[in-house]
Amino acid sequence: MANPIIDFFAAVINGFRNVFDFLGTFSTNSWFLLIDNWDVFLNALRTTLEICIFSMLFGFIIGVIAALMKLSSNKVIRVPSVLYVEILRGTPLLVQILFMSFAYPTLVQQLFSVTLVEGTWTNPTARWDAIIVLSLNTGAYQAEIIRAGISSIPKGQLEAARAIGLSYPEAMAYVILPQAFRVITPPLANEFINLVLNSSLVSVIAVSDLTQTGRIISSRTFRTLETWTIVGLFYFSITLTLSRVLQYVEKRYRIPGLGIQKEESF
Amino acid sequence: MIEPLLSIRNLEKRYNATDPPALNGVNMDVSKGEVVVIIGASGSGKSTLLRCINRLIEPTAGEIYFEGLNVLDPSYDVNHLREQIGMVFQNFNLFTHLKVLQNITLGLIKVKKMSKDEAEKIAYETLRMVDLEDKADSYPAQLSGGQAQRVGIARALAMNPKLMLFDEPTSALDPELVGGIIQIMEDLAKRQMTMVVVTHEMGFAKEAADRVVYVDGGAIVEEGSPEEVLTNPKHERTKQFLSRIL
Numbered sequence: 288m289a290n291p292i293i294d295f296f297a298a299v300i301n302g303f304r305n306v307f308d309f310l311g312t313f314s315t316n317s318w319f320l321l322i323d324n325w326d327v328f329l330n331a332l333r334t335t336l337e338i339c340i341f342s343m344l345f346g347f348i349i350g351v352i353a354a355l356m357k358l359s360s361n362k363v364i365r366v367p368s369v370l371y372v373e374i375l376r377g378t379p380l381l382v383q384i385l386f387m388s389f390a391y392p393t394l395v396q397q398l399f400s401v402t403l404v405e406g407t408w409t410n411p412t413a414r415w416d417a418i419i420v421l422s423l424n425t426g427a428y429q430a431e432i433i434r435a436g437i438s439s440i441p442k443g444q445l446e447a448a449r450a451i452g453l454s455y456p457e458a459m460a461y462v463i464l465p466q467a468f469r470v471i472t473p474p475l476a477n478e479f480i481n482l483v484l485n486s487s488l489v490s491v492i493a494v495s496d497l498t499q500t501g502r503i504i505s506s507r508t509f510r511t512l513e514t515w516t517i518v519g520l521f522y523f524s525i526t527l528t529l530s531r532v533l534q535y536v537e538k539r540y541r542i543p544g545l546g547i548q549k550e551e552s553f
Numbered sequence: 554m555i556e557p558l559l560s561i562r563n564l565e566k567r568y569n570a571t572d573p574p575a576l577n578g579v580n581m582d583v584s585k586g587e588v589v590v591i592i593g594a595s596g597s598g599k600s601t602l603l604r605c606i607n608r609l610i611e612p613t614a615g616e617i618y619f620e621g622l623n624v625l626d627p628s629y630d631v632n633h634l635r636e637q638i639g640m641v642f643q644n645f646n647l648f649t650h651l652k653v654l655q656n657i658t659l660g661l662i663k664v665k666k667m668s669k670d671e672a673e674k675i676a677y678e679t680l681r682m683v684d685l686e687d688k689a690d691s692y693p694a695q696l697s698g699g700q701a702q703r704v705g706i707a708r709a710l711a712m713n714p715k716l717m718l719f720d721e722p723t724s725a726l727d728p729e730l731v732g733g734i735i736q737i738m739e740d741l742a743k744r745q746m747t748m749v750v751v752t753h754e755m756g757f758a759k760e761a762a763d764r765v766v767y768v769d770g771g772a773i774v775e776e777g778s779p780e781e782v783l784t785n786p787k788h789e790r791t792k793q794f795l796s797r798i799l
Contacts, residue, residue, distance in 0.1 A: 446609055447646035451660035451712060452636035461663060466650045544694025545649050 320510050321517050331500035332521055338417050338496065339483050339525070345422035346482070350429025355459070357434050368430070375427035380420070381488050387420045388413065388492040417489035417496075425482045432478060436471035437463055469546040476533035480526050487522070497521050556621055557582040558716060558747055559606065564615035566601055566771075575601045576612065577771040583716070586745040590758040590779075593768035594794060599751045602768065603718050606749065607638045620715075636664050639709030643721040645701040647693035653680070653704050654689040657711045665712065679711040680704075683737060699730030706737055717741065719750040753798060759783060767791045 321328065356368035375383070392403050392410040403410040411419065440463050448458035468475075490499035501518035505511045537547070559582070566576040575598045583589050593599045604610040606617065608624065608631050617624050624634050648656050654676050661672035680686045683703035693701055702722060709717060719738065723731040735757050742748060742761040752758065758765050758779050765782040767775045767790075775788045786792045 441644075441646075443642060443644050443646035444648065447640075447642060447648065450607060450609060450635055450638075450640040450642075451708070452632045452664040453660070454632055457663055461659060462648050462650075466648075469650065542650050542694075543692045 317510055317513050320504065320508055320513055324504055327500055327504065328497075328517070328521065331495060331497045332525075334414070334494065335483075335486055335496040335521075336525065338414065338421060338489065338494070339486050341418045342421035342425055342482060342486070343479055345418070346425035346429055349422060349426030350433050351464075353426060353430035354433035354437060357430065358437060371423075372427045372430050375424055376431070380424055380485055381491065383420050383424060384417070384489055384492055387416045391416075413489075413492050413494045416492055417486070417494045421482060421486060421489070424485070425478060428478050428481075429475065432471050432474045433467065435474075436467035439470055440466050466545055469540060469542060471546075472533065472537045472540075473547065476530060476537075479529060479533065483525050483529065484522065557618075558585045558587075558620060559583040559749075560616075560618040561602075561606070562616040562618070564602070564605060564612050564617065566598075566605060566610060567613045573771070574613075575771050576605065579615070579768075579771070579773055581766065581773065581776075583747060583749060585715075585747055587763045588742045588746075588748045588750065588761050589764050589766060590762040591749065591751045591766045591768055592753070592755075592758065592794070594797075597768045598771040599768045600720055601771075603720050603749060603751050606716075606718060607635050607640060609640075632664070636660075636712060637715045639712055639714035639717045641702070641705050641709055641717065641719045641722045643724050645693070645698075645705045645725070647696075647701055647704055647708070649693055651692075652689070653685070653691050653693070653696070656693070656704060657708050660708070660712050675711050676707075679707040682710070683707045697730065698726045699733050702726060702730075702734050703737065706734070710741075715747065717746055717748045719748065719752065721751050721753070723752065723754055755783060755799065767794065769794070 353368045353371060356364050357372070359365045359368075395401065395409050396403060399409075401409055406412050444462055444466065445458055448462040449455070453461065486496065487498040490496055490502065493499065497518050501514050505514035508514065541547075561579055561581040564576050564579040565574055567574045577598075579598075579602060581589075581602075591599045591602065601610055605612045608617075612625065615625075619634060619637070622629060624631070647653075648659065651659065654673065657676035657679060658669070658672035661667045661675060662669060665672075667675075677686060677689065680689055683706060685700060685703055685707070688696060688700060688704070693704070696704065702725075706722075722738070723734050726734065731754065735754060738748070738750070738757060739761045750757070750762075762779050764776060765779050766773055767782060767786070767788070769790050775782055775786060775791045781787075782791065783795065786795060
């Protein structure tokens with residue numbers, strides 16, 4: 288007797304078996320390299336997460352400060368911020384990473400004529416090099432996003448805040464920034480995801496992140512398809528989680544009349 | 554003679570050196586409890602004048618005395634000045650991210666340094682005055698224009714100001730909502746609140762104003778009681794302006 292439900296599940300199971308059969312043709316049990324190298328992958332994931340979380344945090348702080356500096360009417364405050372943003376956005380991240388790792392210690396040596404000590408400010412470890420460069424890089428992009436967000440808040444909001452007696456910093460902190468952050472959550476989320484993906488570039492300076500680890504394992508096992516698929520999936524799991532968390536934050540702090548209201552088609 | 558609450562002397566504002574000044578030597582006194590209505594065409598400088606009083610706009614020359622102190626003096630704390638002067642805006646300018654109640658308590662907590670409980674008590678009392686207690690938990694975007702402006706007035710009133718500035722408070726409202734706002738302002742006038750009001754509502758000027766000031770070209774052209782200025786204007790420019798709007 289034909290049962291559509293059983294037929295359906297049979298088809299689904301059959302489909303899965305076909306997929307596994309296809310993958311199995313590359314080599315039996317070759318995907319076990321994930322389990323064999325589980326600890327190594329986990330360490331790499333931890334490194335990538337650590338670099339991304341620190342950079343996100345520092346980058347955000349830098350972004351807020353740079354955005355406020357850029358909005359200043361005082362040239363002495365505004366110009367450094369403009370230069371910073373232009374330089375960091377106008378040069379490749381890969382070049383910035385290589386500069387930090389190889390050129391920065393030389394620069395320090397020539398400027399201050401000090402002996403370089405690994406692990407201090409004169410010659411930071413590769414991991415700190417990565418965090419510093421990524422923070423500065425994402426900070427520049429975030430500064431532009433935050434500045435645009437602040438500028439999008441109607442002038443009357445600042446006027447009203449000042450009119451009740453709040454100082455400029457208070458008006459920024461209690462009125463303008465809380466509104467600006469709600470407006471910029473989507474582009475900021477985009478930038479956070481970019482940061483995670485861009486972090487794979489730090490593998491060139493011997494930081495044992497996911498990408499660097501993938502390179503080591505693939506050259507040791509010669510299982511390139513499996514290794515890079517797994518590495519890709521690790522990145523995907525980070526960005527998927529991140530975008531879900533940010534979506535939740537956006538919904539949680541949504542306020543009528545501010546930023547994106549609801550998903551609407553035009 | 555009693556010293557006026559607010560005293561403006563030879564006030565001048567130039568937005569840039571080449572344009573004619575937005576304010577050109579304005580002199581004005583406002584006594585305690587007095588209601589002064591400023592009328593004039595758009596671009597005449599009446600809004601600039603109002604915004605100079607609480608220094609939202611910095612005048613380029615002249616003096617402003619509030620309770621006898623020159624508020625343009627560098628040593629005068631501008632935030633302290635604004636704490637004592639309430640302002641109501643044409644576009645309400647309620648803080649979009651805060652609920653009605655928080656819109657009112659923000660200034661009480663951060664400027665007047667009150668506790669949250671104290672501030673909320675005052676906020677509810679003020680909301681009761683404008684008959685909007687039930688909207689305390691709404692966001693500004695959920696209010697009608699008339700309700701939003703009543704919250705705007707409540708936000709200014711809660712600070713217990715010595716002077717209230719109104720910048721065309723009814724201009725952005727639908728005609729049927731204007732009356733409610735005017736009613737609140739007339740009540741305030743009856744309760745001896747000192748007010749400087751920029752408006753096109755001649756009904757309010759006739760009913761509640763002690764003095765009407767006609768501004769044109771950045772200067773005061775004519776001032777006097779509502780009867781004098783609105784019904785028997787002496788100046789040709791005042792006559793023309795009134796004939797256009799009445």
